[in-house]
Amino acid sequence: MPKTYDVIIIGGSHAGISAALTLYRAFHTCLIFDSGKPRDAASDKVRLTNGWEGQDPQAFRATSVADLERSGLVDFVSRKATTISKNSDGNFEVVDVAESKWTGRRVLLAMGVEEKYPDIDGYAENYGSLIYHCMFCFGNDKKGSSVAGLLAMGILAHPQHTIINARDALKFVDSVTLYTNGDSQVEKALSGVIEDRLSIDSRRIKSLAKSYDGTGIVIEFDTGEKQSLAFLVHKPDIEVSGAIPEQLGCEIIPEIGIKVTPPFNSTSVEGVFAAGDCCSPLRNIPSAMSMGSFAGCGIARSLPPGPLKK
Numbered sequence: 001m002p003k004t005y006d007v008i009i010i011g012g013s014h015a016g017i018s019a020a021l022t023l024y025r026a027f028h029t030c031l032i033f034d035s036g037k038p039r040d041a042a043s044d045k046v047r048l049t050n051g052w053e054g055q056d057p058q059a060f061r062a063t064s065v066a067d068l069e070r071s072g073l074v075d076f077v078s079r080k081a082t083t084i085s086k087n088s089d090g091n092f093e094v095v096d097v098a099e100s101k102w103t104g105r106r107v108l109l110a111m112g113v114e115e116k117y118p119d120i121d122g123y124a125e126n127y128g129s130l131i132y133h134c135m136f137c138f139g140n141d142k143k144g145s146s147v148a149g150l151l152a153m154g155i156l157a158h159p160q161h162t163i164i165n166a167r168d169a170l171k172f173v174d175s176v177t178l179y180t181n182g183d184s185q186v187e188k189a190l191s192g193v194i195e196d197r198l199s200i201d202s203r204r205i206k207s208l209a210k211s212y213d214g215t216g217i218v219i220e221f222d223t224g225e226k227q228s229l230a231f232l233v234h235k236p237d238i239e240v241s242g243a244i245p246e247q248l249g250c251e252i253i254p255e256i257g258i259k260v261t262p263p264f265n266s267t268s269v270e271g272v273f274a275a276g277d278c279c280s281p282l283r284n285i286p287s288a289m290s291m292g293s294f295a296g297c298g299i300a301r302s303l304p305p306g307p308l309k310k
Contacts, residue, residue, distance in 0.1 A: 002101070004091060004105065005030060005031040005102070005103065005104040006023070006029045006030065006105050006106065007019075007020075007023055007028060007029070007030045007031070007104055007105065007106045007108060007299055007303075008031050008033070008094055008102060008103075008104030008107050009032045009110055010033050010084075010094070010108070010242075011032075011033065011109070011110030011111040011276065012032045012034025012065075012076065012110075013034075013038040013040075013061075013110070013276065014038075014276065014285050014288035015275040015276025015277070015288040015291055015292035015295075016110035016276070016292060017032070017065065017068060017292070018275075018289040018290075018291075018292030018296070019275055019295050019296040019299070020032055020074050020292075021064075021293070021296070022293050022296025022297055023073075023296045023300055024068065024071040024074055027073070028073065028299075028300055028303060029075075030068075030074045030075070031074075031075050031076075031077065031102055031104060032075070032077070033080065033081040033094070033096065034076055034078055035078070035080040036078060038112065039112045039113065039277060039283070040057065040128070040285075043057050044057075046285065047137045047284075047285070048136060048284055048285055048286050049285045049286060049289075077096060077102070079096040079097050079098055080096060080097050080242070081096050081242075081244060082095055082096060082097055082243075083243075083247060084107070084244050084247050085247070086248075087103075091104065091105055092106075092271065105271070105303060106271050106272070106273065106303060107271065107273070108272075108274065108275060108295055108296075108299060109244065109245060109248075109250070109267070109272065109273070109274040109275075109279075110275050110276045110278065110292065111240070111241045111242055111244070111278055112241050112276060112277040112278055113239060113240055113277045113278055114240075115127075115236040115238055116236055117236050118151070118154070118234075118236065120181075120205055120207065120208060121207040121208070122207045122209050123208055125208075126217055127236070130210065130216065130232065131151075131208070131217070131232045131233075132231055132232070133234065133235045133236070133283070134283070135165070135168035135171065135172070135233065136168070136284065137284055139168065139172040142173065142230050142231050143171075143172045145172060145174075146174050146230065147173060147175050147229055147230065148169050148173045148175075148176050148231050148233065149178075149201075149217075149219065149227075149231075149232045150162065150165060150166050150169065150176055150177070150178050150233040150234065151179050151181065151232055151233070151234035152178045152179060152181075152183075152186050152190060153183075153186075154234075154235065154237050155235050155237070156233070157180075157186045157189075159189050159190055159193045161235075163198075165235075166178065167195075168233075170197055174197065175197045175198070175199065176197065176198055176199075177199050177229075178199065178200045178201065179201050179205065180202045181203075181205050182202060182203065182204035182205075184202070187200055187202045201227075203221040203222065203223060203225070204221060204222040205219055205220070205221060205222075206220045206221055207219075208232070211228055215230075216230050216231070217229050217230075217232055238257070238277075240252065240257045240258060240278045241278065245274075245278070248267075248269045248272055249269055250267045250269055250274070251267070251268040256279065256280070256281055257274075257277070257278045257279045257280070258278050258279040259279070260273070260274050262294070263294050264294050264295060264297060264298025264301075265279065265294055265295040265298060273295045273298060274295070275288065275292040275294070276291055279291070
């Protein structure tokens with residue numbers, strides 16, 4: 001008879017493995033689906049994480065996985081989960097890309113998000129290295145620079161979000177230019193909230209490229225003019241990765257992801273929890289780990305105690 005896990009965790013990055021740590025400490029078995037494609041794969045070092053600050057992200061993950069494997073209660077599947085359904089007995093059945101079937105009593109969604117890059121040549125190649133979504137993660141690496149930019153597009157086209165993120169950047173640079181990419185409505189909205197050390201540039205952007213020495217980013221405009229910057233700030237549009245939340249019927253909040261009830265991060269579907277980037281606007285390692293740990297507590301308490309494992 002196939003094994004029924006206490007918890008199936010879809011997503012093996014920071015939120016998923018943090019939840020698994022909490023769950024195995026409560027003597028619960030877990031199966032983690034990990035496709036090996038974390039959102040922060042482009043990051044060159046760990047940031048905002050005590051004990052691992054500035055170190056190799058792959059070593060961080062490998063150490064975390066090894067801790068779980070030593071428990072004897074956590075298994076990994078290095079494939080993507082594709083479909084999920086709830087059985088008549090209340091358990092969940094997950095099918096992966098190899099058409100293998102797996103059963104669990106609870107589900108944790110920790111699959112992260114997919115970022116939708118704007119249609120600007122060179123954006124994808126520089127995102128995560130010179131285009132930053134979070135100043136708390138990346139700003140300190142650029143402290144003392146002269147000028148940075150902010151792409152006032154997507155969620156950062158809203159003046160409130162624009163100013164908050166521009167102020168974050170001003171902790172590390174002398175000035176920030178807000179680029180509207182030719183959107184006159186955004187330019188008009190921002191002109192009413194502009195502050196000291198901020199300026200607006202309404203030229204349409206043709207491309208983005210690394211500077212000659214690789215330490216900065218160069219904007220080329222449709223006019224042929226170029227502007228060199230220390231970095232760009234931008235948050236691309238996001239959507240929750242994969243179809244599983246929709247298959248389960250989870251409620252989704254635009255620009256946030258799966259709707260959860262804090263602190264234990266239950267979703268709108270009984271027996272289903274979520275943690276990490278797929279349900280939070282704070283997409284960084286400590287936030288994901290915290291949400292995963294809380295979700296692990298909530299899941300453990302939702303499960304009946306089994307026989308004592310000695």
